[in-house]
Amino acid sequence: MTLINKIKILQRPKAIFLTLSLILASTQGLAYPLIDRATQTGDLRIQVFPDNLVGGLYWYVPTSVEPVVENGTALSELYVNRNELLFMFRGQASVSEDILSALAKNLNVPRSNIKPIFYNSNKVAACATDLFEGEPVQWMIPKQMGNYMEILPFGVRTKNKELIPVLSDYFNGKGLACVYEYEFNAAYTAYKVHVELDLNRIYTRFQSHAHAEGLWWEADIKVLLERMVREGYLKITQYKDDNAPDTKLDEQIRAAFDDVLKRVVGMIFTPAIKIRDEEMVGRGRPWSLRADYRKQEENNHFTFDLESQGVQKKTSTISVRLGLK
Numbered sequence: 001m002t003l004i005n006k007i008k009i010l011q012r013p014k015a016i017f018l019t020l021s022l023i024l025a026s027t028q029g030l031a032y033p034l035i036d037r038a039t040q041t042g043d044l045r046i047q048v049f050p051d052n053l054v055g056g057l058y059w060y061v062p063t064s065v066e067p068v069v070e071n072g073t074a075l076s077e078l079y080v081n082r083n084e085l086l087f088m089f090r091g092q093a094s095v096s097e098d099i100l101s102a103l104a105k106n107l108n109v110p111r112s113n114i115k116p117i118f119y120n121s122n123k124v125a126a127c128a129t130d131l132f133e134g135e136p137v138q139w140m141i142p143k144q145m146g147n148y149m150e151i152l153p154f155g156v157r158t159k160n161k162e163l164i165p166v167l168s169d170y171f172n173g174k175g176l177a178c179v180y181e182y183e184f185n186a187a188y189t190a191y192k193v194h195v196e197l198d199l200n201r202i203y204t205r206f207q208s209h210a211h212a213e214g215l216w217w218e219a220d221i222k223v224l225l226e227r228m229v230r231e232g233y234l235k236i237t238q239y240k241d242d243n244a245p246d247t248k249l250d251e252q253i254r255a256a257f258d259d260v261l262k263r264v265v266g267m268i269f270t271p272a273i274k275i276r277d278e279e280m281v282g283r284g285r286p287w288s289l290r291a292d293y294r295k296q297e298e299n300n301h302f303t304f305d306l307e308s309q310g311v312q313k314k315t316s317t318i319s320v321r322l323g324l325k
Contacts (some may be wrong), residue, residue, distance in 0.1 A: 031052070032052045032311055033049035033052070033117055033187065034187045035187065035188050044102060044106070045063070046103060047060065047061040048114075049186075052311075058109070059114075060115070060116060061316070063318075063319075064320065065180075065319070066092065067323055069325065076090050083161070084159050085158050085168060087167070089154040089155070089322050091151070091320060092149070092151055092152065093152075126178065127177075127320075128322060136159065137156065137157070137160070137163065141154060145180065170322075171322065175322050176322040177320065180318050181317050184313070185311055186313075187311050188310055190309060191238065191307075193305065193307075194236070194306075195234065196303045197264060199264065199300070203268045203289065203293055205228060206268065209224065210289065214288050215286045216269065216289070220283070268293055270289075271285060272288040
């Protein structure tokens with residue numbers, strides 16, 4: 001499982017954004033549909049997901065494999081006589097171009113920014129062959145479909161005089177159906193953390209608890225900050241997929257989270273001159289509150305978001321309609 005971590009720090013009211021992305025993946029294949037954030041499409045019959053990294057890029061799920069038609073002519077071919085039926089189907093996974101154009105207009109993006117989801121592998125879940133089990137019908141079904149943009153060949157042949165008109169009616173009409181089960185890579189939100197800080201209140205709280213010598217030790221700062229979380233000085237909202245396993249990335253996320261808190265501490269503290277050569281065991285370095293700290297309005301609402309994304313294989317199905325049109 002590939003994981004991607006994003007940290008976004010937002011300080012109001014200056015609307016200053018700092019984005020840190022730790023990409024823990026290979027340089028290939030970083031673009032995935034964000035599967036847990038389906039895009040609203042109105043009354044259009046299509047499933048669409050935003051890209052996990054690139055804004056304004058969307059991925060759609062083709063609804064079925066339909067007959068390929070070029071310049072008004074179907075590429076599939078049906079040969080029928082009194083003794084034999086041979087149908088060579090050529091299809092492509094697709095969505096109506098009218099729907100895709102309308103979708104691009106609704107999303108206010110170029111048509112080229114809407115792409116089909118690519119799949120890795122597939123297998124037949126059910127097919128029309130089940131309807132004629134035991135009958136003298138030969139089927140040619142592709143064992144593998146590589147991606148949504150290729151033309152897929154299917155073949156059907158029979159010399160059964162009773163089945164020839166039946167199959168001919170199917171292929172000339174609404175067609176016969178197969179169902180394929182396939183896998184594709186998709187990103188999902190493993191968890192998200194939103195933190196709201198009131199630096200002015202936090203500074204005042206440390207002032208009121210300052211030691212006589214005006215020093216704070218790292219261990220004591222951490223303990224008081226943890227207490228402030230419980231008391232509401234720091235509001236932390238966490239969204240997490242409980243089914244997502246812990247990984248090394250989770251450790252890095254926690255480290256990054258601690259680093260952000262250290263930055264906050266750095267805004268109201270300065271390293272103090274050591275009283276003695278050695279540090280006190282277990283308490284870390286000494287700090288003192290910044291004398292030049294100013295309680296500005298913007299420090300009342302300091303927020304940041306930390307988000308982790310995972311990439312997993314998802315399974316879905318797609319229908320194949322064996323017909324001429």
